[in-house]
Amino acid sequence: xxxxxxxxxxxxxxxxxxxxxxxxxxxxxxxxxxxxxxxxxxxxxxxxxxxxxxxxxxxxxxxxxxxxxxxxxxxxxxxxxxxxxxxxxxxxxxxxxxxxxxxxxxxxxxxxxxxxxxxxxxxxxxxxxxxxxxxxxxxxxxxxxxxxxxxxxxxxxxxxxxxxxxxxxxxxxxxxxxxxxxxxxxxxxxxxxxxxxxxxxxxxxxxxxxxxxxxxxxxxxxxxxxxxxxxxxxxxxxxxxxxxxxxxxxxxxxxxxxxxxxxxxxxxxxxxxxxxxxxxxxxxxxxxxxxxxxxxx
Numbered sequence: 001x002x003x004x005x006x007x008x009x010x011x012x013x014x015x016x017x018x019x020x021x022x023x024x025x026x027x028x029x030x031x032x033x034x035x036x037x038x039x040x041x042x043x044x045x046x047x048x049x050x051x052x053x054x055x056x057x058x059x060x061x062x063x064x065x066x067x068x069x070x071x072x073x074x075x076x077x078x079x080x081x082x083x084x085x086x087x088x089x090x091x092x093x094x095x096x097x098x099x100x101x102x103x104x105x106x107x108x109x110x111x112x113x114x115x116x117x118x119x120x121x122x123x124x125x126x127x128x129x130x131x132x133x134x135x136x137x138x139x140x141x142x143x144x145x146x147x148x149x150x151x152x153x154x155x156x157x158x159x160x161x162x163x164x165x166x167x168x169x170x171x172x173x174x175x176x177x178x179x180x181x182x183x184x185x186x187x188x189x190x191x192x193x194x195x196x197x198x199x200x201x202x203x204x205x206x207x208x209x210x211x212x213x214x215x216x217x218x219x220x221x222x223x224x225x226x227x228x229x230x231x232x233x234x235x236x237x238x239x240x241x242x243x244x245x246x247x248x249x250x251x252x253x254x255x256x257x258x259x260x261x262x263x264x265x266x267x268x269x270x271x272x273x274x275x276x277x278x279x280x281x282x283x284x285x286x287x288x289x290x291x292x293x294x295x296x297x
Contacts (some may be wrong), residue, residue, distance in 0.1 A: 003227055009279065024055060030056040034101040046082075048081070048082050048083070048119075048121050049118070049119040049121070050076065050082040050083070050084055050085065050119050050123065050140075050245070051090055051113070051117045051119045051121075051123070052069060052072055052085075052087075052120055052122075052123040053069075053104055053110065053116060053122065053123065053124045053126050054069040054114065055068060055069045055072070055125050055126055055138070056125070056127070057089075057126070057127055057128075058127070059128055059129040059130070060128070060134075060160065064160060068163055068164070071167050071168075072123070072138075073087060074168065075167065076174065076175065077169035077292065079159050079175040079177060080171065081174075081175035082121070082174075082175070085117060087288065090117060094117070095226040099112075099113055099149055101240050107124075107139070107141055107146060107148060109124075110124040110139075110141050111141060111143055111146045114143035115143055119143060120139075120143055120144065121140055121142060121143065122141050122143055122235050122272075123138060123292055124139055124141065124145065124294070125137050125138030125139055125152075126138075128164065131136065133155055133156070133157050134155065134156045134157075134163055135153075135155050136152070136153065136154040136155075136156075136163065136166060136167070137151075138151070138152045138153075138155055138170060139152075140152075140174055141191060148282060149214040150173070150174065152170045152173060152174075154170070154244055156199075156201060156205065157190075157202055158201035158202055158205070162200065162201045165207065166207070167199060168211075169207055169208040172208060172210065172215065173208055177210065178210070178211045179208040179210050179211060180208070180211060180233045180234070180236050181207070181209075181236045182202065182206065182209045182231075182236075182237050183204070183205070183206040183209055183237070183238045184203050184205055184206070184236070184239045184241065185203055185219070185239065185241065186204075186221070186240075186242075186243055186297055187209070187241070188221060189204060190202050190222040191219045191241070191243060192219070192221070193218075193219055194217070194218040194219075194220065195215050195216070197216075203219065203241070208232070209233045211232070212233065213233045214229050214230070214231070214232040214233075215230075215231060215277075216231075217229045217231060217239070218245070219241050221243050222239075223245060223246060224243040224244060224245055224246060225244045227241045227244075239294075
C-alpha cells in the first residue's frame with residue numbers, strides 16, 4: 001500500500017516536467033513581445049509631433065489649396081519621421097479654442113496655433129500664382145523656440161497637378177530623407193520634361209530626387225529632336241540641354257526636268273525620283289506619272 005503514494009508523486013512530477021518543457025520555449029517569445037511593445041512605444045515618443053496647417057491659396061481655389069495641403073500631410077505620414085496630427089482632430093481642437101487656421105501664415109500666429117495643438121513642430125505657408133508661374137513658400141517652425149527651422153521655396157511653370165510632385169520633394173526634405181537636387185535647363189526654354197515617360201513639367205525646373213534613384217529623362221520641344229539621358233542620382237545634377245533642330249529635308253525629292261538637251265517636249269510626261277538607300281543599294285519605288293507642266297500652272 002505504501003507504493004501507491006510513491007506512484008502518485010512520480011506521476012505528478014512527470015506532469016510538472018511536461019508543463020515545464022512546453023512553457024520554456026514560450027517564455028522567450030513572451031519576453032520579446034513585451035520588450036517590443038513597451039520599447040516600440042517608447043521609441044515612437046521620440047518622433048516629433050507635427051501639425052500641418054492648410055496652405056493659403058493665392059490666385060488658386062480654396063479646394064485646390066486644401067487638396068495640396070492634404071497631399072503634403074499624407075506624404076509626411078508615409079515617411080514615418082513625424083507623428084502627424086490628423087487634420088480632423090486639429091480642426092476640432094482649433095474650433096473648440098476659437099482659432100481660425102486659414103490665413104495663419106505668419107510665424108507668430110503659427111506658433112500660437114502650435115501651442116494650442118500641443119505639438120513640437122508646425123508647418124505653415126502659401127501657394128500662389130503669378131502669371132503662369134506657381135510659387136510655393138512653406139516654413140517648418142519650432143513651436144517652443146518660435147524659430148523657423150526650415151524654409152522651402154519652389155517655383156514651377158507647369159500645370160497645377162505638377163505641384164503634387166514638388167510637395168512630395170518638400171516632404172522628403174522636411175523628413176531629412178537623403179536626396180539630391182536635379183536641375184534641368186534647355187535652349188530653347190519651355191521644353192517638356194518626361195521622367196520614365198511621365199511628364200513632370202517644363203524647363204527650367206528642379207526636383208529633389210532620392211539618392212540612388214535610376215530613371216530615364218527625355219526633353220521634347222516642337223521642331224527639335226528629343227534629348228534623352230539615363231541617370232542614377234549619386235550627387236546634385238545640373239543638366240544643360242542644347243536642343244538640336246530637326247532637318248528640314250525630305251528623304252524623297254522630286255526633280256522636275258523640262259528643256260535643255262535631252263529634255264522631253266512640253267506636254268510629255270516625265271519624272272525622276274531619288275530616294276534614300278535602304279542599306280542594300282537597290283531600293284526602288286514606282287510612283288504614278290504626272291503631267292508636265294503640273295495642272296493649274
